[in-house]
Amino acid sequence: MTGEQIIFLITAGYTLGSGLMVVTTRNLVHAALWLVATLFGVAVTYALLNANFIAVVQIVVYIGAIAILFIFAVMLTRKDLRDNTPQMNKNWWVGALLAVLTFAGFAFLLQGWSGFSKTAAAIPSEFDAVGALGEALVSPNAYVLPFEVASVLLLAALVGAVYLAFNKK
Amino acid sequence: MNEWLYVALFLIVGLIIPIGAITAGFIFGPKKPNPIKESTYECGIEPVGEAWVQFKAQYYIFALVFLVFDVEAVLLFPWAVKLGQLGLYVVIEGIIFVSILIVGLVYTWRKGMLEWV
Amino acid sequence: MNFWNDPLKVAADWLEGIFAGWGMDAVLAHVLVAFLGVFLLIIILMVLDIFLVWVERKVVARFQDRLGPNRVGPFGLIQPFADIIKLMIKEDTTPGGADKVVYNLAPILSMASVLILWAVVPLAPVMLGVDLNVGVLFLIAAGAIGTLSIIMAGWSSNNKFATIGGFRQVAVMVSFEIPMLAMLMIPVIFSGSMNMNTIIESQNVWYFLISPLGALIFLIAAIAELGRAPFDLAEGESELVAGFNIEYSGMKFGMFFAGELLHAFTFGGFWAILFFGGYRFFGLEQVSPFLAVLILVIKAMVGYWVIMWVRYTVMRIRIDQMLAFNWKFLTPLAFVLVLVTALADALLASAPTWLYVSGMFLANVLTGWAALEIARSATHKEREQLEGAKQPAEVSH
Structure with missing residues (x-):
């Protein structure tokens, strides 16, 4: 171990x-x-x-x-x-x-998986994880749309919170 | 080696030092408790009621608004990292992203939720 | 390798050699040496913290036209030690009905949240601390633990003043975290990295010169995060007596007190790192790592002095003023400044340095001026409305 x-x-x-x-x-x-x-x-x-x-x-x-x-x-x-x-x-x-059924389901699905005994490959020291994340978030052929939609989601959350609080008063 | 190991060392030492200082205070200080000394301070008057006073709902609303902007700012960090290398269209994406939330702030403002009443 | 050029590495190698000589496992020896190094750094910080008590008392005395501690030792230098001994031999009272575990945990977490910040501080070119690639956000993460410790202290004391003070403090801290997060983005935009050391190394021109408004907003947010005047409404002596730490005595109070001082010094240091080039000063940092550390400490002290200057000059504001200032002025301004900076950075990317710096400076000044103008006209309108509404009311009276 x-x-x-x-x-x-x-x-x-x-x-x-x-x-x-x-x-x-x-x-x-x-x-x-x-x-x-x-x-x-x-x-x-x-x-x-x-x-x-x-x-x-x-x-x-x-x-x-x-x-x-x-x-x-x-x-x-x-x-x-x-x-x-x-x-x-x-x-x-x-x-x-x-809960028991979910656990059993996961156990059943994962029993044949070989990943348990493997160790993860080391990340090369030059690899810029945050930069890669940033690039994926903003480049048009990756996740730019989800990135912008996240903003709309946050807006919806804000409006919902304000609405709830407003009604309570 | 994982650099978080060193952060963990800082956390461990950072916990040991104050625990040690407080223990030292516990050892050297006198211990003569009595009910008057243990009563909570309320400007010399005997405490009335319990400390669990009901709070203004306003605190909760500000925390909600804070949460939304916290998530927004955190999502912008990877954008900020890549900004210098990718040029103008990335900036425009960021402007759209922030503008949508500024609309939310203006809405909250106009609804009077940012007032401390 | 020379001791004067890379003291940490030489000392670490020497110690690891000794431990290996005792037949210790190489990894274990490495971890042990790292532990000792961290321990040494934090002990030095605690000693510095003791002197910060003296610095703070001396400076506030000068601001208020007094002398400050001057009896115990030369210039009153021994005074903080007397304070510590006093705190240590004081009775450690716990209020009845307090939640004992949470009550005792709060001062420990408060101190730890400050000490852990030093994990990401690059002290010198060869003493980088932990080279985290998310160093900037680590600052906020440690602050989150500090916020939590205050809410724990306030709630567990079973005291109304403490609970209200804790809540107010948390409201201040979370509100001003937004402008602070936004302002942390500015060095990130310029350097293209969230790593503290990369931020320092890319500051051939101090970011203060490129983004003076950003540095100013960061300072305001830092002062609010520290809970110092003008944002010390959580303490509010005249209304809340002492705020969240009212029921703490002895060394537990000492932890909150020392933690706050060290926090202020640390934020002075981060201000220096993010906007004033950290340990860099016209190539002097290359001469010796000891000189680099000295430069960083001097810059951090200057930052700390500015924080004290504000504290002893400005009066306390009310919670509604504080929240209005943050949410209606500082937060929109901070986000607009981030966008302006990003836009100007993209437009001036290929410009020569002098044009880039002056363009950025101009963009900052213009943004700040526009924000102040808008705020001024808005408050004018508001005041006119209020006074206009007041007039008929007085007549009918």
Whole structure:
């Protein structure tokens, strides 16, 4: 087992463990903080894959923005919403069944895959990953249209948020 | 070797140092707690109610607007990296991208969502 | 290899040789040496941090026409050590009803988020730190951890002042992150890389001269990110007493305090790196790496001094003014400036250096002037509207 694999196993265990804490802890702010821990674990996984840009963006957007948004949302709730709600509803067994089936499906699909024992080829040191990403995003025969559509999507999100907030008032 | 290993070293040392400093303070400082000392500070008056005060929804709206612009700015970074080498049409793509979101900002503004009321 | 030309490499090789002599694995020895190097750097930073307390107190004293600490040691230089001893032997109180784990974690994360920033700081041509190709965004990522630590401190203290202060601080930090992200794009556009070292190396002309407005907006956003005056409404002594750190005492308070000072110095350093050429100064950095580090520290100190200058000159603004300033003025201006810079960069790409620099400078000045004119006429109109509405109300009264 290489050092990288050991680090990956620790990271994966940490991410799953804190993910479990998100759904089991009763205190909503604690749940949000455990979510931060989970997202950090995902960022570490990206870093292990040498996806530097995605790893940093994961922290900037998810921990810096979405987790803060969650905590703000939690702070807006009333006290009675925090303590006494049941953690399970009566459909819990459907969810459990779906989770087991999904896991089984993935296990079935991946059992014949040979990639588990392979090690990834090292990225040449001159390779400019961020530059390649930038080029792919802006060149007309690659992803320029999705790039611009992303802007429209963000606009739609903004308008939707404003509309919801406006109606509440 | 993966350069994130060094970042991890910085994180580990950066955690060790404050933990060490706080532990030192814990060791050298006196520990004589009493209920009055433990009560939270409210200008010398006994605390009223609990600290979980309900917040203005405004905080949430600003966080939402922030989220949209955060994602936008992050998406623009790869664009900015390649700008110098690819010429004018890339700049125009960027202008279109930003303009669409400026429209969103103007909409938010006109709807009065940027006011702190 | 000469020690004076590449001290880190020589020291690392020497240590790795010793460890290998003890029969240690080569990779392990390398990691251990790197760990020791990082440890040394951070210890130096903490010692520097102690002196920053003295610098800050001395400078604020001069601004306010006082003398500042001058009793303990020559020029009061021993004063910060007295402060530290005081913080260390103070009782470490925890408010009842506080969330103990989160409460204790917050100051640690606050300090760590500042210290980790130094991972991407290139100190000298041969001391690059971690050569991340996303160094610029790393700055914001570390800031995200800092934001989180403040919200944790504010919430876990079980104090209304702390919670409100924490929330205000986070609102300031997230709002001003947008102009800061946009302004980080300007060095990226000029250098074509997000790597801190490449940004420094491509600054044959300081980016401050090419984009003065960008440097200014970055400084404003950095001051807001630090939560210093005029953006220190989270502390608001007269209304919130101390803000998010109100319930902290002893060394835990010390961590927030020292973290803020070091953060300010670090942002002075990043201002120098991104807009003032970092360790470069007319070829002096090639003479010796020690000289390069000295240049960077002097530039960072100048940046830190400017931040202090603003802090002790400008008064605190209200939260609605702060948010209006950011969202209605600074954010649109920052994005427009990025687009103007990109456009001018593309148009002037083949121009000679003097034309490029002066064209860029002119574009910046024009953008800033136009923004100020628009803001001025808009506020004029707003004021006329308000005063016009007031007049009949007074008559009917």
